[in-house]
């Protein structure tokens with residue numbers, strides 16, 4: 001089924017016409033500002049604040065460095081409550097800060113952290129919660145906020161998947177103390193590599209900007225042990241071009257999502273994960289759950305699709321808590337994470353990206369239905 005012997009991967013980055021990017025490159029060549037908060041960096045920060053409906057945003061070289069810096073910015077220590085059902089960067093950012101991750105189970109309907117499980121995991125060492133808007137489906141932000149307020153905890157959302165997502169009261173990125181985005185090649189909005197921290201006030205933005213620039217506060221003053229997390233001008237310029245195409249990108253993704261749902265609706269044992277009540281979705285992933293009523297298990301379906309040149313991904317398998325550096329934690333015990341254990345065995349993310357032909361989507365669905 002693969003087109004002209006080319007595999008169909010879980011995603012393919014959106015690239016705007018090269019001709020639109022060239023003038024930006026010419027400008028960089030002309031003014032010779034390559035990095036360190038140059039004009040395109042400043043322009044993209046402004047443009048993203050406006051597009052996303054957020055107050056302050058600091059660009060980063062990637063989402064992982066942004067997560068690590070977000071924890072530094074709020075001086076998080078001790079234990080942080082998080083989800084095992086995510087990309088490993090979520091928990092790695094905690095280990096890089098010497099913080100102990102405490103895993104709690106997910107809600108089986110959304111595959112996001114289950115707020116009802118958070119309270120029992122709080123100890124005197126707990127300082128924060130790091131939930132993930134998995135697949136761009138918003139967490140139960142109100143319930144999480146309530147718990148955080150009751151116990152005086154910070155909330156840092158890993159919003160790597162949640163570019164442009166809106167919940168009941170506007171951008172989901174305005175919830176929590178900080179939200180962290182990824183602009184990796186595989187994301188809805190990409191700058192090749194990139195990321196950002198969204199924050200609510202100027203003081204925090206200044207601290208984040210200092211932290212991502214070695215802790216510099218002026219030429220000869222260093223106020224914190226910072227890192228180099230700056231986005232370069234070339235990535236920022238590319239982001240400005242990408243942003244012009246977001247309307248089209250999201251519409252095409254929406255069409256692919258709708259086609260899968262229509263085609264797979266009546267396939268027994270295949271469950272298309274629903275959104276979690278977002279007002280504006282971004283269709284970042286198309287996760288299905290392969291239930292026991294289906295003819296094959298998830299592993300076998302994955303193989304069948306691969307044999308046909310379709311390369312889905314088991315996001316997220318294994319669970320983070322199953323990797324060797326997390327396995328020994330008491331909260332990693334499978335008995336603590338029954339729904340996450342179930343989801344990691346059933347989930348399969350099917351290809352979704354703006355240029356994916358609907359005929360290919362139809363063929364993928366026919367193959368799934370034919371088993």
Ligand code: T4K
Pocket residue numbers: 009010011012013062063064065086087089090132158160161181182183184185186194195311313315
């Ligand atoms: N938090 C969460 C919840 C995340 O999901 C991520 C990243 C992060 C934090 C960290 O953000 P960053 O530091 O990455 O900004 C990918 C991505 O590398 C990673 O960014 C992403 N999450 C994760 C879910 O997926 P892989 O190992 O699956 O990527 P890879 O290279 O296998 O790519 C998948 C498919 O995409 C390929 O089969 C083909 C296609 N592809 C990929 C790349 C890189 C392309 O067509 N072109 C490309 O340039 O991790």
